[in-house]
Amino acid sequence: MSTPLSVLDLAPVPSGRTAADALHNTIDLAQRTEQFGYKRYWVAEHHLLPGIASAAPAVLIALIAGATSRIRVGSAAVLLGHHSPLVVAEQFGTTAQLHPGRVDLGLGRITLNRTGELARRFAEEPRTPPGVVDGLLIPPKPRGLARPERFLARIAEQQRLVGSPVADEDLDYRTQVSRILQYITGSFRDGQGELPRATPAEGADLDVWVLGSSAGESSATAGALGLPFGANYHVSPSTVLESVGAYRSAFTASTRLARPYVVVSADVVVAETDEAARELAAPYAPWVHSIRSGAGAIPFPSPAEAAEFSWTDEERELVADRVDTQFVGTPEAVVRGLAALRDATGADELVVTTVTHDHADRVRSYELLAKAWQVA
Numbered sequence: 001m002s003t004p005l006s007v008l009d010l011a012p013v014p015s016g017r018t019a020a021d022a023l024h025n026t027i028d029l030a031q032r033t034e035q036f037g038y039k040r041y042w043v044a045e046h047h048l049l050p051g052i053a054s055a056a057p058a059v060l061i062a063l064i065a066g067a068t069s070r071i072r073v074g075s076a077a078v079l080l081g082h083h084s085p086l087v088v089a090e091q092f093g094t095t096a097q098l099h100p101g102r103v104d105l106g107l108g109r110i111t112l113n114r115t116g117e118l119a120r121r122f123a124e125e126p127r128t129p130p131g132v133v134d135g136l137l138i139p140p141k142p143r144g145l146a147r148p149e150r151f152l153a154r155i156a157e158q159q160r161l162v163g164s165p166v167a168d169e170d171l172d173y174r175t176q177v178s179r180i181l182q183y184i185t186g187s188f189r190d191g192q193g194e195l196p197r198a199t200p201a202e203g204a205d206l207d208v209w210v211l212g213s214s215a216g217e218s219s220a221t222a223g224a225l226g227l228p229f230g231a232n233y234h235v236s237p238s239t240v241l242e243s244v245g246a247y248r249s250a251f252t253a254s255t256r257l258a259r260p261y262v263v264v265s266a267d268v269v270v271a272e273t274d275e276a277a278r279e280l281a282a283p284y285a286p287w288v289h290s291i292r293s294g295a296g297a298i299p300f301p302s303p304a305e306a307a308e309f310s311w312t313d314e315e316r317e318l319v320a321d322r323v324d325t326q327f328v329g330t331p332e333a334v335v336r337g338l339a340a341l342r343d344a345t346g347a348d349e350l351v352v353t354t355v356t357h358d359h360a361d362r363v364r365s366y367e368l369l370a371k372a373w374q375v376a
Helices: 019-038 057-067 085-098 110-126 148-162 173-185 217-226 235-251 274-281 284-292 305-308 313-324 329-346 359-376
Strands: 006-010 040-043 071-073 103-107 131-133 136-138 206-212 229-232 262-270 327-329 350-353
Touching: 006 359, 019 040, 019 057, 019 359, 040 057, 040 103, 057 071, 057 085, 071 217, 071 359, 085 206, 103 229, 136 235, 136 329, 173 206, 173 217, 206 217, 206 262, 206 359, 217 229, 217 235, 229 235, 235 313, 235 329, 262 274, 262 313, 262 359, 274 327, 284 305, 284 313, 327 329, 329 350, 329 359
Parallel strands: 006 040, 006 350, 040 071, 071 103, 103 206, 206 229, 229 262, 262 327, 262 350
Antiparallel strands: 131 136
């Protein structure tokens, strides 16, 4: 198909393995997916989670860029609540100066107030039945977190330990994103009206993105500033159509982008047979449960370990939206599912995230999907 496919990698740590294993796997997967023809390779930012090694995207992206030659590399996403806009611009500008035309700076946001607001809203809103739009499952919003107080306490402690840029705490999100753009174009003026040079950000050949999960500040910021937008079907499938619609409604053409451009994420596991794919994907449910129960992402279980997990009805409901919207099966079946996702959202591009316990299975999943997508 003509719609490009890209990669989102969390550098997952499988059970029984180490962070070093996970990071070596990331470099290998980037090299292999470049060979398979994927357009971009994005890495996430997550902190203090035993099952995820992607905590420093700027560092990891520079390493991936040096280990590859053509594929674009970027973040999905740098969390501006933890970083100064200037430092972000300088970090990604550094890599872009050495690898021009290959770097994507994807920006996200997280605050304790926002997380608490979402947890309470999802708990209070009435459950709606799942719907199907152009063949795509849109599940109801999750009822809420199993232990919201534990989840919010983890986020608060994470923010305390990771820290936040005190000087920029009074800036709203759109202003933070605008300031990064100003550092890159060399148009930022400080409080004295001076024009400081943000070397090496200034003039860097990189693309700035905004990523979001709802029809809120992120989608509005991306639209108002004329930036490409990443919508999270794999994280928040119930709100993907809302977030994409809000972005398109808010879009204003810019010197960077003449029309809206949307990439949509999807969780995918591909194998030669449906049965094999389902076995590889089985650990995903307990892994998501560990996140939503407030424990933090555990090391990704093996299929045998996942089979030992004892479920209650409440626990299954907690993860149902994520499990039900994971695309699992043969290459042909997954291609049909991704085509429905593309058509329902009007996506210009899809970014695929695949997590399996064994690295070879993950590489094979991306290979099978790329071959099937190219001939579909």
